[in-house]
Amino acid sequence: xxxxxxxxxxxxxxxxxxxxxxxxxxxxxxxxxxxxxxxxxxxxxxxxxxxxxxxxxxxxxxxxxxxxxxxxxxxxxxxxxxxxxxxxxxxxxxxxxxxxxxxxxxxxxxxxxxxxxxxxxxxxxxxxxxxxxxxxxxxxxxxxxxxxxxxxxxxxxxxxxxxxxxxxxxxxxxxxxxxxxxxxxxxxxxxxxxxxxxxxxxxxxxxxxxxxxxxxxxxxxxxxxxxxxxxxxxxxxxxxxxxxxxxxxxxxxxxxxxxxxxxxxxxxxxxxxxxxxxxxx
Ligand SMILES: Cc1cc2nc3c(=O)[nH]c(=O)nc-3n(C[C@H](O)[C@H](O)[C@H](O)COP(=O)(O)OP(=O)(O)OC[C@H]3O[C@@H](n4cnc5c(N)ncnc54)[C@H](O)[C@@H]3O)c2cc1C
Numbered sequence: 001x002x003x004x005x006x007x008x009x010x011x012x013x014x015x016x017x018x019x020x021x022x023x024x025x026x027x028x029x030x031x032x033x034x035x036x037x038x039x040x041x042x043x044x045x046x047x048x049x050x051x052x053x054x055x056x057x058x059x060x061x062x063x064x065x066x067x068x069x070x071x072x073x074x075x076x077x078x079x080x081x082x083x084x085x086x087x088x089x090x091x092x093x094x095x096x097x098x099x100x101x102x103x104x105x106x107x108x109x110x111x112x113x114x115x116x117x118x119x120x121x122x123x124x125x126x127x128x129x130x131x132x133x134x135x136x137x138x139x140x141x142x143x144x145x146x147x148x149x150x151x152x153x154x155x156x157x158x159x160x161x162x163x164x165x166x167x168x169x170x171x172x173x174x175x176x177x178x179x180x181x182x183x184x185x186x187x188x189x190x191x192x193x194x195x196x197x198x199x200x201x202x203x204x205x206x207x208x209x210x211x212x213x214x215x216x217x218x219x220x221x222x223x224x225x226x227x228x229x230x231x232x233x234x235x236x237x238x239x240x241x242x243x244x245x246x247x248x249x250x251x252x253x254x255x256x257x258x259x260x261x262x263x264x265x266x267x268x269x270x271x272x273x274x275x276x277x278x279x280x281x
Pocket of ligand 1: 027028029030031032033034035036052071072097098099100103106107108109110111112113114115119120121122158162163164165186187188189
């Protein structure tokens, strides 16, 4: 289906173009790694595609202890930043898991959240880190926790005409993301496990990807990781709790029971990996 490409240079113009009914429905595009396939295969139809690549969102900055990532910053730049690698190792694990290096030069965090895939490699670590999505629309800004933003496949909290401006991510030097796939690159993870330990009283967060309807935190497992450095028996109990809790499916990539076994193994690996990042750990 043919479409026209519009390339606004200001946020106001982008919002206006998305809301403008002239010329038929419009859709936003960032890197296009998901959307171009969706347009080509007819899952999305739009006569106008509004590119976000010229908006001033292609950057990252620290605000106190939180990293603010512009929604159109390509993953490759996020993963290469030395401060991000030191303060958010779990985020870097997840970014490095996405597709291939070539794909990561185009694909963006905003696009990953906009697609809201149950098998996203990035949403679980954003959940574990307690990230917040900043949205902008004609009426102004609003901030939504990632857990409320991503609802199910292709379903988000975005209102018509709204855009993701940035994602705010509290730093967590003790964090990790591990995954399992049939093929290591350009394949979808069967299961992904993200963990992050915060210094606030909330302690460990554990989140799973590859589950339905959307990546989810597993509070039952978190409660069993009560100490800053849990012992093997405590990690094992948390791993079992995570494996029992989530809703897995059997599909072409893995059976439901295999996914459950993967989760318990990956929770153990993720906690061990996160603790190794600690100085002296
Ligand atoms: C070969 C291949 C391998 C892949 N491997 C992985 C993988 O390993 N792990 C993984 O998680 N994903 C993977 N993906 C999926 C994809 O690359 C990611 O979801 C990517 O982050 C999407 O970003 P994008 O900028 O390309 O989004 P786009 O394709 O531009 O947009 C995706 C959706 O988000 C919306 N959108 C984009 N930006 C915004 C914004 N700022 N505000 C509101 N809505 C917005 C668009 O309208 C569209 O609906 C893979 C894709 C391909 C083609």
